[in-house]
Amino acid sequence: MAADKKVQLIQFFMIAFAIAWAVWIPIYLELIPEALVPLGFLGPIASATVLTIRDSGKKGLKELYGGLIRFNAKPKWFLALLTPAIVVSLTHLIFSARFGYNSFLGIDKIIINYVIISIFLILEEVGWRGYALPRLLTSKTALNASLILGLIWAIWHFPFWTIVPIEGAPEPFYIFYITGTLGAIAMAVIITWIYNNTKQSLAMATMCHASFNATIGAITFDKSVAIYHNLIFVVLAISTMTLLIFLFGSKSLSSNS
Numbered sequence: 001m002a003a004d005k006k007v008q009l010i011q012f013f014m015i016a017f018a019i020a021w022a023v024w025i026p027i028y029l030e031l032i033p034e035a036l037v038p039l040g041f042l043g044p045i046a047s048a049t050v051l052t053i054r055d056s057g058k059k060g061l062k063e064l065y066g067g068l069i070r071f072n073a074k075p076k077w078f079l080a081l082l083t084p085a086i087v088v089s090l091t092h093l094i095f096s097a098r099f100g101y102n103s104f105l106g107i108d109k110i111i112i113n114y115v116i117i118s119i120f121l122i123l124e125e126v127g128w129r130g131y132a133l134p135r136l137l138t139s140k141t142a143l144n145a146s147l148i149l150g151l152i153w154a155i156w157h158f159p160f161w162t163i164v165p166i167e168g169a170p171e172p173f174y175i176f177y178i179t180g181t182l183g184a185i186a187m188a189v190i191i192t193w194i195y196n197n198t199k200q201s202l203a204m205a206t207m208c209h210a211s212f213n214a215t216i217g218a219i220t221f222d223k224s225v226a227i228y229h230n231l232i233f234v235v236l237a238i239s240t241m242t243l244l245i246f247l248f249g250s251k252s253l254s255s256n257s
Contacts, residue, residue, distance in 0.1 A: 012127065015051070020156060023036055044123065047131070048130060064130050073201060080197070081204055092219050121213065126202065129195055133195065146189040147185055149188050150189065154185065179230040179234050183230070183237055187209070
């Protein structure tokens with residue numbers, strides 16, 4: 001990776017973290033209202049935008065945001081981007097079979113959530129997959145780039161996860177950080193797989209991310225055993241990640257290589 005790419009990445013992560021944590025940590029400390037939580041999600045897009053304008057001007061900005069309107073992918077990839085939703089649904093089925101609990105919103109509500117969440121997640125994905133991932137891919141394999149980005153992505157969420165813990169979940173709560181981190185890393189690999197197979201479509205990457213959020217948001221379960229739901233998801237997500245690596249190769253995670 002060229003030195004300038006490394007510097008750009010370091011600067012991007014620092015700004016993205018600074019903006020988010022400057023909001024979320026004071027909220028955790030009850031210094032500012034919890035209603036300000038969404039402002040933290042401006043970190044990735046603000047960081048990517050400012051650095052792109054500085055380094056590449058309008059041309060770079062057009063390229064950065066151009067991925068949001070790139071949908072030139074084969075039809076099968078529009079189904080593939082629902083992989084996270086399938087993993088979450090399987091998680092819920094296994095969880096329900098074990099604990100006898102089943103509560104899932106109607107498909108109409110999931111679709112509405114999906115559209116809303118997809119728009120909201122642009123705030124994250126312009127930064128993570130629009131700015132950071134391409135720079136990581138210039139010198140690293142798709143797998144290594146995803147593992148690095150997934151870990152950083154998870155750590156970035158830590159204060160947010162502290163603000164909105166699963167109420168009623170038993171201690172120790174740190175287990176949820178572990179499962180959350182492992183889940184984020186697996187998700188990063190899955191999203192890179194979509195990104196690299198759809199001609200680096202930021203739109204498709206965002207929709208893939210949203211398929212997880214919209215589906216998990218449609219599930220309710222007994223919070224006292226929530227950890228088991230997370231553990232099942234992590235096992236399935238890592239299994240899916242491993243399968244993708246086996247089928248598409250760690251170098252590119254792409255059938256176009």
